[in-house]
Amino acid sequence: MRKVSKGIAPSALDRIVAYLENRRAKSMVKIGGLLVLLIVALGLPQVFSDPLTTDVAVLALLYAAAATGWNIFSGFTGYIALGHAVYFGVGSYAIALLAQDWNVPGGYEPFLLVPLAGLIAAAFAVPFGWIALRTRRHTFVVITIATFFIMQLMAYNLRNITNGSAGLSLPLPSYDWGKNFNLPLYSFFNLPFYYVALAILLLALGTAWWIRNSKYGLSLLAIRDDEDRALGLGVKTGPFKLIAFVLSAFFVGMVGAVHAYFQGSIFPPFAFDALFDVSIALMGFMGGLGTLSGPILGAIILVPAQQYSTLWLSDSGFYLIAYGALFLAVILLLPEGIVPTLRKLWLKWRASRSNIQEIPTAVTPTNGNQEDILVAEGPGRRDGVNL
Amino acid sequence: MAEVRLILNEVITGILTGGIYALMASGLTLIFGVMDIINIGQGALVILGGYLSYILQENFHIDLFLGLLLTMPLMFLLGLFIEWAFIRPLKRDRTMLSILVTFAIALIIEGTLGLKNTFGTDNIKLHAWYVDSSNASFQIGGFVLPYINIFVFVLSSALLTGLYFLVYRTKFGYSLRASMQNRTAAELIGVDVERVSAITFGIGVALAAAGGMAFGTTTAFNPGSHYDLISRLLVIIILGGMGSLRGALVASVVMLVIEDVTSVVWTPVWATTVFFALLVIILLVRPQGLFGRLEGRKQ
Amino acid sequence: MNLLEARNISKSFGGIRALDACSITVKQGTITGLIGPNGSGKTTLFNIITGYERLDQGDIRFDGQSITNATPDKVFRLGIGRTFQLTRIFPRLTVLENMHVAAQRKGTRALLSRWSSSHEQRRALDLLDFVGITHLKDVPAANLSYGQKKLLEFAYILIAEPQVILLDEPAGGINPTMINHLSERIRMLNERGVTFLVVEHNLEFVMGLCDTVMVLHRGAKIAEGTPEEVRKNPAVLEAYLGD
Numbered sequence: 057m058r059k060v061s062k063g064i065a066p067s068a069l070d071r072i073v074a075y076l077e078n079r080r081a082k083s084m085v086k087i088g089g090l091l092v093l094l095i096v097a098l099g100l101p102q103v104f105s106d107p108l109t110t111d112v113a114v115l116a117l118l119y120a121a122a123a124t125g126w127n128i129f130s131g132f133t134g135y136i137a138l139g140h141a142v143y144f145g146v147g148s149y150a151i152a153l154l155a156q157d158w159n160v161p162g163g164y165e166p167f168l169l170v171p172l173a174g175l176i177a178a179a180f181a182v183p184f185g186w187i188a189l190r191t192r193r194h195t196f197v198v199i200t201i202a203t204f205f206i207m208q209l210m211a212y213n214l215r216n217i218t219n220g221s222a223g224l225s226l227p228l229p230s231y232d233w234g235k236n237f238n239l240p241l242y243s244f245f246n247l248p249f250y251y252v253a254l255a256i257l258l259l260a261l262g263t264a265w266w267i268r269n270s271k272y273g274l275s276l277l278a279i280r281d282d283e284d285r286a287l288g289l290g291v292k293t294g295p296f297k298l299i300a301f302v303l304s305a306f307f308v309g310m311v312g313a314v315h316a317y318f319q320g321s322i323f324p325p326f327a328f329d330a331l332f333d334v335s336i337a338l339m340g341f342m343g344g345l346g347t348l349s350g351p352i353l354g355a356i357i358l359v360p361a362q363q364y365s366t367l368w369l370s371d372s373g374f375y376l377i378a379y380g381a382l383f384l385a386v387i388l389l390l391p392e393g394i395v396p397t398l399r400k401l402w403l404k405w406r407a408s409r410s411n412i413q414e415i416p417t418a419v420t421p422t423n424g425n426q427e428d429i430l431v432a433e434g435p436g437r438r439d440g441v442n443l
Numbered sequence: 444m445a446e447v448r449l450i451l452n453e454v455i456t457g458i459l460t461g462g463i464y465a466l467m468a469s470g471l472t473l474i475f476g477v478m479d480i481i482n483i484g485q486g487a488l489v490i491l492g493g494y495l496s497y498i499l500q501e502n503f504h505i506d507l508f509l510g511l512l513l514t515m516p517l518m519f520l521l522g523l524f525i526e527w528a529f530i531r532p533l534k535r536d537r538t539m540l541s542i543l544v545t546f547a548i549a550l551i552i553e554g555t556l557g558l559k560n561t562f563g564t565d566n567i568k569l570h571a572w573y574v575d576s577s578n579a580s581f582q583i584g585g586f587v588l589p590y591i592n593i594f595v596f597v598l599s600s601a602l603l604t605g606l607y608f609l610v611y612r613t614k615f616g617y618s619l620r621a622s623m624q625n626r627t628a629a630e631l632i633g634v635d636v637e638r639v640s641a642i643t644f645g646i647g648v649a650l651a652a653a654g655g656m657a658f659g660t661t662t663a664f665n666p667g668s669h670y671d672l673i674s675r676l677l678v679i680i681i682l683g684g685m686g687s688l689r690g691a692l693v694a695s696v697v698m699l700v701i702e703d704v705t706s707v708v709w710t711p712v713w714a715t716t717v718f719f720a721l722l723v724i725i726l727l728v729r730p731q732g733l734f735g736r737l738e739g740r741k742q
Numbered sequence: 743m744n745l746l747e748a749r750n751i752s753k754s755f756g757g758i759r760a761l762d763a764c765s766i767t768v769k770q771g772t773i774t775g776l777i778g779p780n781g782s783g784k785t786t787l788f789n790i791i792t793g794y795e796r797l798d799q800g801d802i803r804f805d806g807q808s809i810t811n812a813t814p815d816k817v818f819r820l821g822i823g824r825t826f827q828l829t830r831i832f833p834r835l836t837v838l839e840n841m842h843v844a845a846q847r848k849g850t851r852a853l854l855s856r857w858s859s860s861h862e863q864r865r866a867l868d869l870l871d872f873v874g875i876t877h878l879k880d881v882p883a884a885n886l887s888y889g890q891k892k893l894l895e896f897a898y899i900l901i902a903e904p905q906v907i908l909l910d911e912p913a914g915g916i917n918p919t920m921i922n923h924l925s926e927r928i929r930m931l932n933e934r935g936v937t938f939l940v941v942e943h944n945l946e947f948v949m950g951l952c953d954t955v956m957v958l959h960r961g962a963k964i965a966e967g968t969p970e971e972v973r974k975n976p977a978v979l980e981a982y983l984g985d
Contacts, residue, residue, distance in 0.1 A: 136539050138546075187723060191730050194481055194538050194685070198677045199726065205674045206719040213712050266854070271847060274835075274857040278843040281832035288792065288814040288824065289844040290902065330670055334546060341543065373561070373666075376554030383547035387540055388532055 101250045110246035114318060116359040117253035118311050122332075123339040123351035124260040125307025129300040130337075131346035132273060134280030135193065138333045139200030142184065142207045143177040143305040145328035147312030149211070150176040152224040152322055162227040167252055170313045177309020178302045185301035189294065204328065211324035223323025226316055249318050256314065257352070260307045264348055267300075276300060277346070308336075334383070335362070342386045344393025353394055452586050453707045457700030459592045460661060462599035465695035467654035467672075468679045469606060469688055470647030476623040476686030477643045480530060480541035486673030487549035488648050492518055492655025493664055494556055497569060507569060507656055508598065514652040522648030526641045549669055557666035564666060569659035595657040602653055603692065606646075610688065619643060623686060678722045684735025693733060744803075745770040745906055745937050746791070746822070751800035753786055753961075760786040761797075762961035768906065773928065773938040775952035775969070777945065779982055782958040784941045785827065788908050792824045793817045805905070819846065823904035827911045829891045833884035837875065837894055840883050841866035844898040862901075869897045873927060889916045896927070906937040913944040925951050949973065957981065 101110050130136050150173035155166055188199040211218050267273040278286040279293050287293045316322045339358050343350025365375055390397055471485045492514055499510040533540045556562050580589045610616040621629040622639045630636050679698055683690025698718060706714035746768040753761040761783045768774045776784050789795035791802055793814040802810045832840050845862045870876040873893040899907055913921045928938055942948045949969040957965040959981040965972050972978055
């Protein structure tokens, strides 16, 4: 985009900004940035290897993966699902039962069960999703909540399968898998969990990114904006929504499985936890619904806050109050989420600095910017730059 | 014959308890009808109402029923505040965001009530001093009906009748129904839709106060009870048809009767599951609930 | 030949009979107008043809095939496009993205690949050019003016290359220049073979553009013919001026 500067001498900052406008430069910077992040992510547990930090890190990654998975459905279609804890729970119980029935020993083997647990959760999502998606926005939310309570009750009541409120335990991960790597034992317990969680996150993120840039993703965003119109334009809204729903359940199920193994034992209120639903929704909203980096950002902020506050605030009442208050603040003050709001501010700042009359969105050329992961471009940007 | 009597007993108990749920659910469905928002915090507000009644009774020795004269107006004002502070600012995507906002409010209420200095997490139950003995039941023709249930049912009926009167026979009710049918059209004929919304929300919360007292006399509760409660209330209003008062009443009674009968005929364990499963089945057949309007394809 | 036929359509909403054994036919290659006083059933008829409403009685045929009670997506895929009285676009997507939603693709693989192939991109840009809003291609559709939204809606229907387009009050709420712009576009497309069925209140627009005009009143067709014939038809005058 050519700019006509209105008589203001370009400062160094303007020149940097102009350079960044160049698409190729932009994509190089973005890819570079992502690589840096990846390296940081890979190396984090090696550097900060104390158990507390890695504990929090594992949970942060798990929640980030779950939130990203949830976002694939709720963020893209606009149907807020508040019952995904069902799939978390199914994944948890699946891995526990499989490990039990197949006599899987502790160690690396249970990790192989994780994808299977995810598939089982996805299988549950097919009928549940099909029923729920026959309804529209608000009824849909309520049905997802109802499904959640049904499953929680089943977990309590189907004692033969789930062992009721006593719960199930998982095989003990071995503490000495550091043996082969000559590393101190205590610091190594969390590492495999960390990398597995990271792998799931990357998989979820990759899937989300692919969908976002595909025709399927565009259709989902159209459904979000005006479902009936999309239907009238040939979009197969029913199957599309269901597929997104099942996909999201797959990822959340895998997170549930890893989480169960991480904690060592599960029981109904823990595996089917209403706060889980609230948490991932909050992460999604906080970061920016429908963006790619939003849920991850939300998780990175929220999980450590959660974990550290349960440590410091012994009275769980405070915890809930803080949580609720934070939720309110996010929704009322940042209704679009952090990432889109930052983006808007960035665009406004740029427009005011260079003092030009710019045609909206000089930022993306027409074929949908596939390199734009961090700031969530591509189909369906949520900002409207009013000029 | 004893079997049948037992079932009938449960049916009657179900009707009595259904009245309580109808009280709580009517506030919820009214709020939805006028404002198009789902107040997930209704369960927590009910519990709050229950605790308020508890405080009045334990600390100030005010009778439960009389105490409502204090708790209801108080919670009405709370409702006005919540609507003004947290719901009205929502501009876009109101329905979805209101779900999250009211959920957050529910958490705050739960947290505040659950603090060690407030009530902690133990169960409490409300008892009226004049029906405190364990034999306090009305026994007729082999049916056993606890007094308190009957009193509370009378209360619920009275309040619901009052509500009916308010909605169908007063000027305010006229504005309310107009807003429910068509917000824009109502505005055009001079209805202050914002004011109606605020007052409706207040009424909904005031009903929750009464519901809380009623609920607390029949069931033990603690700050965490609101999850179970709101899920039931949501089921009821969806079943009845969201926005329909009649639906809330019918659905409450139906669901409670079925639940009570199931717990006797089958086992109590599955009774609650039946509750939810029924919802799913009915929605498959009739997505708009019993008395609701079908959301047609938008044109 | 008759491309689109609606035979004996009846539809009631509660006690109100919106359509009463209404029959219309649209010949291929024509621009057919559908007029009538408010409440005569025009939009209901549109909704029924395009699957947004179920009919009580009657039959709809497209190119000989029955499409009675088909769902909207099927109707669109068969080649019937439709615009709405209150323009419907996807507000949070850009103009270009709006175009691509309507572009049809076959097969699962196509679904998973990039949302705008170069071929589709060219078509989209061509169509935006055709209606004259290419300069707005990256603007979120919510920011468009009403007239621009109408043009966008018109354009994205075209990307699917429909055989017949149902226009619901295309001239409503826009200035005369825009109306002419639109008429011209319709005429150009008609020359390339697209059939049109236009519901309109703006009689000047209809008379100037359409080959045939049909008049609905109280749910039934009361007149049909060239614009001249219809203009002089006493039954039509009575319908508009009477009651």
